[in-house]
Amino acid sequence: MAKNDQMLEMINLLNQLLGKGRVISDQTSMIIYARDIFMPGFIDLRQGKIPDLPSAVCYPETSQEVAKIISRARENQVPIIAFGAGSGVLGGTIPRDNEIIIDLKRMRKIRGINKINHTVEVEAGAMGEDLERALNREGFTLGHFPSSIYCSTIGGWLSTRSAGQFSAKYGKIEDLVISLEGVLADGSIFHTRKTPRSATGPDLDQILVGSEGTLGIITSALLAISPLPEKRFYRGFGFADVKTGLEAMRVLMQKELTPAVLRLYDPIDTGFNKTKLKGPDSGCLLVAGYEGANNELTELKARLGFQKLKETGGADLGEEPGLKWLEHRYAVSYNQSKILAQPNTLLDTIEVSVIWKDALELYQKALPGIGKLGLAMAHFSHAWPEGVCIYFSFVVSDSDPEKLREKHLQAWQEAMESCLSIGASISHHHGIGLFRAEWLKKELGAGHEILRKLKKEIDQGLILNPGKLGLS
């Protein structure tokens, strides 16, 4: 799209605007910025193929600088991509057309922790773990713990509608947003109102959250925080099968006995957990964890909740499986390299969202479909009063890289088509990026047309992260 001379002009402008050292374009760095954790990218990597590279990477430090970059990019018709930590799994930040990457990691200030309002104002480039630790030191928590917390940013969370492992209590990231600061695709800087709720037209925060850098660039956010929990109660339960386990989760969520963590593993996933269940080995492990700063309330909810889990068919396995989960809760994301190091193997995860009525049907439909192509398992890790997230994990193998790629795609196809036919959502919290775009169009129907037109109106040169969310 962008011509070479326009691109050079743009890089010159960036050098003038940001100064030396805040714009880079050497090839090694460009290769590093060319990919995220989208799994088929590893096939290319193993073969030594160099993916499409960005033209340059720049590091703005203020919203004003981001606004200037967007304005210059509009004038020069140069596409740009907002970038946090590159830990997305769907190609949401990868270049396809010599884009310039706007890496926001230098905008990482924690502007203020407000102990009266229970809010934190934090810039988009702050890393999750850094923010959480800073909050902990002041006696607070964001309550947002994606397993990528060491390698993902607040901006990335907001752009993709991220979920943390404690979502049952604290909600997803969209539930924590009070207000946003950023730059729209037309170059205008905005600060939405700092208010707990309002009735002032469509909720612009909720339109920008999840927009994956296609409508504007979020530079800072005011988020709700909670007092650091004092007491924690964890417990493992064994359930005969997925059906009874799901039923127990549903009852718990609908009885106001909401835990912080609620996870059910299907029989194969339970096997990988290496937890001994009482009774038949084919059973399912459920982990429930209660925490909170209100000790009495937490204790009461935990007591009633554990009791309810027993009443609904759970065999009490004691504290240990719960504490074990807590200890290893981030490990899974950082152990994948062992499998990915195998030349013929690929693993991936697919998280979908479904109401309780259809949850078992979706699981039973999608799992065998994925299972035809390799090893497939699932856990149910984000529960809501009206439904649940099914998190499929699968491993496919083939000595032919192209066939491996094909098998991976087929597994996705099985899962996505099952969601679309049942009326579930194709993504619960990983987002869309490039890879899910075609299925997104099917899920949103007339809604996708609205997003496409909205993008065209606000981003007339289509320069912001083109092609992501299927918006081009």
Place this chain on the structure above:
Amino acid sequence: MRFEIFQAGFRLFAPDAIIVIQMESVAYSSLPKAVLQEIIKIVGERNFSAMPVQLASYSRDIWTRKTLEMQAGKLPVPPQLVVWPESVEQVQALVRLASENEIPLIPLGAASGVCGGTIALSRGITIDLKKMDRIRSLDRASFLVEAEAGIIGEIFERELNHQGFTLGHFPSSIYCSSLGGWVATRSAGQLSSKYGKIEDLVVSLEVVLPDGQLLRTRTVPRSATGPSLNHIFIGSEGTLGIITAATLRLREYPKARAFQGFVFPDLRQGLESIRKMMQAELKPAVIRLYDPVDTYFSSQGTLEEKKKEERGKGNGNSGLSARRGLIHLARKVLPALYNPRLPNRFLQSRAKASKMILIFEGEPELVALEHRQAKEICLKCGGIDTGEWPARNWWKHRYKVSYTMSKVFDLGFFVDTIEVATLWDNLENLYYKMQKAISKHALVMAHFSHAYPQGCSIYFSIAATGKTLEDRLRRYDQIWDDALDAGMKAGGTLSHHHGIGILKAKWMEQESGGASPLLQALKTTIDPKKIMNPGKLGI
């Protein structure tokens, strides 16, 4: 409702007479005849009217300014036609027809809005959705209900109660507001501190877009599939499409309820205790703190009613509301309202105590614990336990306030309410700045009735008058201008739950904090012909 009975009577005794009247009314309509004929084809001969008397009744909502204008003899602009579609297909056909002919459309539920959100600017067709009032499905496993936009709140809630559920959404307009209206304006109910506002209850929507296409968002708990389509249409006040149905989260009908009253020596202590409760994970269903002036008037109302009851003339409404106290007082001191600075200064300096009402509901053991902890927090903050009665009494009369307004206007003064919100550390600042701005023009009091861990709403009630009707209109505009200018400057939001309509449109640019190009882009792309509810939301 009365018209429905009238219609039913007609159908019984002269089944075709109503049709004859409606068909004859066509002659009055300023719409092109060809368009009218198409409309009749779409909705049938019973489901439209151009009768002047009906159009007049559709020319206003409960916006105080319109009531004052009518007192001044100025009739609002009526729509050109009212239609009552009975299905989504009919709504789609109407929208297509209006789009082809570029005729403005005004979606309407029960017209109990207070900001002019459903009134015609100069011309247009009002689409009344009340005949689309079915509960389409109740999903007992997922705790979800899908209902059409025209269902009236109270009927909806009662049906859910029969099935063992509650929506938990109780605006005081519940008898005269519809589901579609709630969603279109981001309504809040009296129990919002536990159940959330309507936007927290919506899981998916069915919307007829301005080109006639039907949009159905996914019924899923959460998703990560781009911008929230629901949040484009929730609060859009009919400017981006017509919401025809919604799927909402339900809760089990509560098994237990606990009532508690408190009085605080001053407002700050009361506010502090609300913040502490909300930040300690307590979820009171009702939490209402009345400012000292409101507290003073409520006690006046209570005394007045109690006296009546003692004389055997009571109607059992003792302790109802500050507004009753206000009416009582205004009768005696009406002249004081011509210059409200003095009574405001007097009341604001003399009244100190703040009354609080708390109600917890839900699972019995949780309710008992929450109730006990709430009491502990309030006592620690300096509150005085006033027992169950104040809360029980409020509960008994909780909807009455909305239906006692007309008396006020007959007495020659007017009332209105201004609801805003902000974060906790700015709450007193916003309250005092707006109170000061309003005090010049009107008697003012406030309560705090929708609380969150991060902040709270402020609900100002105002009463004012003027020597002539023109004076009253002038003063009315001054009140809003000064109140919202002060509110905006102090960092509050324009509206917590009444919406924008025409009344607050001019502040929308300021409210958006620079993000208005996004709102404008939504309008331009979704409704390029600008036929949907023109002039509302300032877009």
